Amino acid sequence: MNFSLSEDHEFLRDSAAKFVDEQVDLAPLLRPGADVSEAGYDRLWDKITELGWSAIMVPEAYGGLGMDYIDLVMIIGEIGRTLAPSPLFGTLAGAWAIEAAGSEAQKMEHLAKLAEGMKFALAVADENGSYSNMETDVVAKQASGGYELSGTKSFVVDAASADKLVVSALNNGQKEYFIVDAAADGLKIDILQWRDITRQVCKVEFDGVSAERLEASRDDVWPWVRDRLYLVLAAESAAGIRAVLNDAVAYAKERVAFGRPIGAYQAIKHQLANIAGAAEGANAMVQYAAWALSENDERASIAAAMAQSYGSEQYKEATHRNIQVFGAIGFTWEMKNHLYYKRARCNAELLGAPASQREQVVRLLERQAA
Amino acid sequence: MDFNLPGEDDPRRIKVRKWFEENPDPTYAQLAEQGWTASNWPEPWGVGADAEMQWIIDEEIVRAGLQLPYTINAIALNQCGQSLLSYGTEAQRQKFLPGALACEEIWCMLFSEPSGGSDLGALRTTARREGDHYIVNGHKIWTSVADQASVGVLVARTDPSKPKHAGLSMFLIDMKSPGVTVNPIIDMTGNKNEYNEVFLDDVKIPADALLGKEGEGWKLTMEQLQTERVGMTKPGVVWGMGPTARDLMDGLIETGRISDPLLRDDAAKVYIEGEILRLLTYRNMTNRINGTPAGFEGSAGKMLSSPHGQRMADIAKRSQGAAGMIRDPDVLPLPDKKWGMFSNWDYAYWFSPANTLGVGTQEVLLNVVAERVLGLPRDLDPTARVPFSEISNATAKAAE
Numbered sequence: 001m002n003f004s005l006s007e008d009h010e011f012l013r014d015s016a017a018k019f020v021d022e023q024v025d026l027a028p029l030l031r032p033g034a035d036v037s038e039a040g041y042d043r044l045w046d047k048i049t050e051l052g053w054s055a056i057m058v059p060e061a062y063g064g065l066g067m068d069y070i071d072l073v074m075i076i077g078e079i080g081r082t083l084a085p086s087p088l089f090g091t092l093a094g095a096w097a098i099e100a101a102g103s104e105a106q107k108m109e110h111l112a113k114l115a116e117g118m119k120f121a122l123a124v125a126d127e128n129g130s131y132s133n134m135e136t137d138v139v140a141k142q143a144s145g146g147y148e149l150s151g152t153k154s155f156v157v158d159a160a161s162a163d164k165l166v167v168s169a170l171n172n173g174q175k176e177y178f179i180v181d182a183a184a185d186g187l188k189i190d191i192l193q194w195r196d197i198t199r200q201v202c203k204v205e206f207d208g209v210s211a212e213r214l215e216a217s218r219d220d221v222w223p224w225v226r227d228r229l230y231l232v233l234a235a236e237s238a239a240g241i242r243a244v245l246n247d248a249v250a251y252a253k254e255r256v257a258f259g260r261p262i263g264a265y266q267a268i269k270h271q272l273a274n275i276a277g278a279a280e281g282a283n284a285m286v287q288y289a290a291w292a293l294s295e296n297d298e299r300a301s302i303a304a305a306m307a308q309s310y311g312s313e314q315y316k317e318a319t320h321r322n323i324q325v326f327g328a329i330g331f332t333w334e335m336k337n338h339l340y341y342k343r344a345r346c347n348a349e350l351l352g353a354p355a356s357q358r359e360q361v362v363r364l365l366e367r368q369a370a
Numbered sequence: 371m372d373f374n375l376p377g378e379d380d381p382r383r384i385k386v387r388k389w390f391e392e393n394p395d396p397t398y399a400q401l402a403e404q405g406w407t408a409s410n411w412p413e414p415w416g417v418g419a420d421a422e423m424q425w426i427i428d429e430e431i432v433r434a435g436l437q438l439p440y441t442i443n444a445i446a447l448n449q450c451g452q453s454l455l456s457y458g459t460e461a462q463r464q465k466f467l468p469g470a471l472a473c474e475e476i477w478c479m480l481f482s483e484p485s486g487g488s489d490l491g492a493l494r495t496t497a498r499r500e501g502d503h504y505i506v507n508g509h510k511i512w513t514s515v516a517d518q519a520s521v522g523v524l525v526a527r528t529d530p531s532k533p534k535h536a537g538l539s540m541f542l543i544d545m546k547s548p549g550v551t552v553n554p555i556i557d558m559t560g561n562k563n564e565y566n567e568v569f570l571d572d573v574k575i576p577a578d579a580l581l582g583k584e585g586e587g588w589k590l591t592m593e594q595l596q597t598e599r600v601g602m603t604k605p606g607v608v609w610g611m612g613p614t615a616r617d618l619m620d621g622l623i624e625t626g627r628i629s630d631p632l633l634r635d636d637a638a639k640v641y642i643e644g645e646i647l648r649l650l651t652y653r654n655m656t657n658r659i660n661g662t663p664a665g666f667e668g669s670a671g672k673m674l675s676s677p678h679g680q681r682m683a684d685i686a687k688r689s690q691g692a693a694g695m696i697r698d699p700d701v702l703p704l705p706d707k708k709w710g711m712f713s714n715w716d717y718a719y720w721f722s723p724a725n726t727l728g729v730g731t732q733e734v735l736l737n738v739v740a741e742r743v744l745g746l747p748r749d750l751d752p753t754a755r756v757p758f759s760e761i762s763n764a765t766a767k768a769a770e
Contacts, residue, residue, distance in 0.1 A: 362638050
């Protein structure tokens with residue numbers, strides 16, 4: 001039993017913290033009416049590539065850093081804490097799909113490009129946001145020299161920034177995975193008016209788009225990738241809870257009403273103490289899930305689903321409390337409180353609601369008991 | 371990072387198990403000779419076990435069919451006994467610890483009073499020095515196991531001229547002393563009493579019953595409550611003890627009640643909270659192994675575990691519907707009846723309102739977390755700095 005971070009983990013976290021604290025600037029988003037186009041979405045990418053963050057999890061054999069999920073959550077936590085806009089989520093998602101569905105040769109070819117700054121996105125959900133979309137999914141047809149994809153995907157994170165899209169599609173009724181070039185003919189990408197303007201979320205339409213089939217496609221590619229994306233969102237949430245707690249605590253110490261700082265009143269301090277409990281719980285669960293995924297532990301899927309449902313639900317609550325503690329000023333666009341509130345709200349829907357992850361937990365437990 | 375617990379083949383475990391094979395049905399006195407009733411204490415009382423070794427020893431004690439010593443003599447072995455190691459005299463250690471470690475002398479904690487539990491520092495029981503004795507007068511309440519205890523850990527006011535926290539001292543008293551009267555309190559469960567009230571009328575105690583120095587009572591009390599709260603940061607239904615949400619989930623799955631759509635999601639929520647508490651227990655173990663100070667779980671774990679236990683017991687009841695409103699018969703299975711009186715969801719449920727009352731109300735704990743962890747301003751206490759003897763209802767009213 002050793003539930004503590006190593007010095008290497010702490011070093012990685014601290015250097016990531018230094019980077020985002022110096023580089024992330026949310027000010028352009030705090031001008032009323034701002035949208036994701038003003039987030040400077042690709043501004044940090046060269047540096048992120050240089051730091052190797054997009055390839056941190058990729059095995060060394062494919063040109064990555066071969067680090068583990070605990071290392072990953074050190075970085076994602078800092079990204080989440082500062083809401084750093086960047087196409088890292090989409091790139092991780094696409095890279096994981098290639099890792100799960102690609103042949104050795106395909107992994108060699110595509111994953112090695114992460115080191116050169118290649119950006120991916122992963123398109124799975126349909127226009128209704130459903131991931132169990134056998135009826136509505138994009139269709140793949142064999143064509144000369146490969147495949148052609150036709151249909152519509154939505155809720156594709158980072159598609160407009162990506163160089164390549166990994167796409168699930170039905171090939172003779174089987175769900176398989178394909179890679180398309182973001183600049184390919186017949187591909188149309190629209191950025192959605194996603195409420196979380198620190199994240200780029202897109203709709204993608206395919207009209208006979210030329211595609212390369214990932215040779216090792218199999219049924220459990222999406223669940224495997226999804227568990228990892230749960231971890232990413234949960235790590236963002238855990239760090240975000242801590243961030244909005246710290247902001248609210250600082251404000252409660254400064255803001256005076258009825259002759260005392262508002263943080264002296266139990267109505268405020270009890271809310272903040274409860275958020276502190278949630279922050280601790282979410283962080284513990286993220287680190288456990290990261291360990292379980294790194295070890296391929298038998299409880300890894302349960303851990304990932306628990307982390308995402310608890311983290312996103314508590315993040316929602318904490319960001320709402322944060323606005324309540326700030327009072328009406330926290331309700332204005334020029335304050336960053338709403339950016340966290342929106343990130344939390346969107347994180348709790350992007351991959352399915354917290355209740356859907358709890359349902360997964362119960363089903364996994366039922367299967368274990370059977 | 372590693373969440374694996376010591377396995378069946380761990381050499382440390384094999385050694386402990388061998389002793390139990392060679393000594394079937396041991397007494398607690400025999401366990402105490404091995405240093406296993408408080409294994410984390412230093413020798414000669416314990417074996418200086420780190421958190422993993424303590425985990426192994428506890429598991430093997432349970433495996434041998436015995437109740438864990440610190441659940442039998444909790445006040446001595448968990449909360450208060452260690453204060454003797456740091457603050458007691460050698461004579462006090464020799465007098466009190468052997469009987470406590472053998473679970474032959476049960477201790478109780480004479481802290482709360484009718485006039486105040488949350489504001490413990492305002493307690494009114496006095497200990498007046500007279501020659502080589504103290505004379506104690508007062509009224510304690512909510513004292514667990516006082517009716518079985520031979521030793522009472524008493525906090526009393528030795529100097530009313532000092533502000534309330536500064537005038538307190540701690541004593542180890544003989545519960546059989548003349549003037550000590552123990553009355554059971556029947557709580558809302560209707561079961562055998564957990565709590566008692568204790569009257570102290572001109573109880574004469576020797577001066578060497580004082581633990582530490584006069585005026586150190588508050589410091590010792592806070593340390594002991596802190597230890598007690600850390601011990602409560604476990605996933606069990608009542609103060610960390612008893613069945614956990616894993617047991618609840620097992621029972622709901624086994625009976626098919628988990629398929630009730632009105633219950634399923636709430637049961638999953640409680641399950642996840644339980645897993646978080648389990649993780650905080652592991653972090654506490656790690657900190658103890660590494661010798662790092664207790665983290666958040668030290669001050670705030672009970673804040674999470676108390677309402678969690680209430681929600682857990684509520685799910686157990688909800689799964690039974692009206693049948694759960696009948697006394698005692700548990701429809702939900704708890705195959706492993708290893709938790710003493712809490713091996714019964716019915717009792718756990720009707721007891722659970724105490725979760726957020728005992729060892730500091732939930733509201734007081736939220737204050738503690740807000741003030742000590744988050745650094746928010748302290749609550750106002752107009753009585754904190756005036757001599758205790760000058761505090762009157764008029765002072766309190768004037769501060770309104």
